[in-house]
Amino acid sequence: xxxxxxxxxxxxxxxxxxxVIVRSxxxxxxxxxxxxxxxxxxxxxxxxxxxxxxADFHGASPFRLWIVYFSGVAITWTAGHIAATRLFGRDxxxxxxxxxxxxFANNVFIGLPLVQRTIGDEGLVALSxxxxxxxxxxxxxxxxxxxxxxRKIAGKSDRSxxxxxxxxxxxxxxxxxxxxxxxxxxxxxxGLTMTATLATVVNQIAGIAGPAALISLGMAxxxxxxxxxxxxxxxTSSLKLLLLPGCVWAASxxxxxxxxxxxxxxxxxxxxxGVNAWLIANRFGVGHSLAASTITxxxxxxxxTVSLWAYFxxx
Numbered sequence: 001x002x003x004x005x006x007x008x009x010x011x012x013x014x015x016x017x018x019x020v021i022v023r024s025x026x027x028x029x030x031x032x033x034x035x036x037x038x039x040x041x042x043x044x045x046x047x048x049x050x051x052x053x054x055a056d057f058h059g060a061s062p063f064r065l066w067i068v069y070f071s072g073v074a075i076t077w078t079a080g081h082i083a084a085t086r087l088f089g090r091d092x093x094x095x096x097x098x099x100x101x102x103x104f105a106n107n108v109f110i111g112l113p114l115v116q117r118t119i120g121d122e123g124l125v126a127l128s129x130x131x132x133x134x135x136x137x138x139x140x141x142x143x144x145x146x147x148x149x150x151r152k153i154a155g156k157s158d159r160s161x162x163x164x165x166x167x168x169x170x171x172x173x174x175x176x177x178x179x180x181x182x183x184x185x186x187x188x189x190x191g192l193t194m195t196a197t198l199a200t201v202v203n204q205i206a207g208i209a210g211p212a213a214l215i216s217l218g219m220a221x222x223x224x225x226x227x228x229x230x231x232x233x234x235x236t237s238s239l240k241l242l243l244l245p246g247c248v249w250a251a252s253x254x255x256x257x258x259x260x261x262x263x264x265x266x267x268x269x270x271x272x273x274g275v276n277a278w279l280i281a282n283r284f285g286v287g288h289s290l291a292a293s294t295i296t297x298x299x300x301x302x303x304x305t306v307s308l309w310a311y312f313x314x315x
Contacts, residue, residue, distance in 0.1 A: 018218020032219025
């Protein structure tokens with residue numbers, strides 16, 4: 001257990017460093033935003049590109065992995081929605097946001113560094129396959145369900161499925177993570193290799209993706225905090241840290257994923273809620289405090305729960 005804590009703890013110490021940097025006034029949160037954009041648009045796509053380009057898939061199909069992960073997401077999202085609307089009596093919009101906050105793991109900024117550190121390259125392959133669809137699917141699902149909830153409250157009809165599918169395609173094409181994965185797959189299938197100079201540059205940038213992601217996340221946390229809705233936030237945080245990884249673990253065994261892939265996606269499902277929950281709340285102007293509180297609480301407790309999941313998995 002002590003060895004596992006030594007693997008997990010540095011992840012959250014880097015987040016804490018980012019928070020202290022902003023809290024102490026050494027740098028502003030705007031610097032963190034710029035660093036976060038660099039990580040999302042350049043560093044992580046290059047890490048995914050390198051991982052897929054050099055990966056050995058052993059003939060494995062991605063569909064079982066996607067089914068495993070998103071079945072856990074569906075159960076947890078539903079539980080969060082029901083808790084908000086039935087247990088706490090909130091409207092459908094808060095229900096959607098509770099579902100997003102419960103099921104949207106921070107796979108890019110925390111999951112990647114965690115899996116890279118604890119599982120290694122085999123785990124990164126599994127996570128890369130998940131990331132190919134995770135952000136577009138989750139953001140589109142959250143946006144569509146939120147619009148449906150708003151239109152239901154206002155008594156308006158939903159937008160057509162053609163529009164929804166068009167948005168999905170646009171999001172996929174423009175997503176830097178998907179671009180990095182697609183480029184890596186193209187190189188993998190072509191059999192081409194990078195020159196020594198290019199490989200050095202890619203490796204150096206990819207190498208800073210994890211630490212930079214964690215520090216930028218810590219710098220962003222200053223704007224969130226725990227700001228009301230603590231009752232619902234306690235439930236959504238529990239669902240995020242316990243139910244989602246539990247469901248993913250069960251589905252992994254039912255569908256027979258390899259131990260390395262199981263460990264990778266269970267660990268990444270156990271990490272704190274991603275800031276995308278707050279972005280959806282901000283876009284629709286509802287549920288800011290719920291999203292912010294869930295992000296803060298899950299991040300504060302994440303070092304403990306992630307360590308427990310790593311111990312359970314024998315990672």
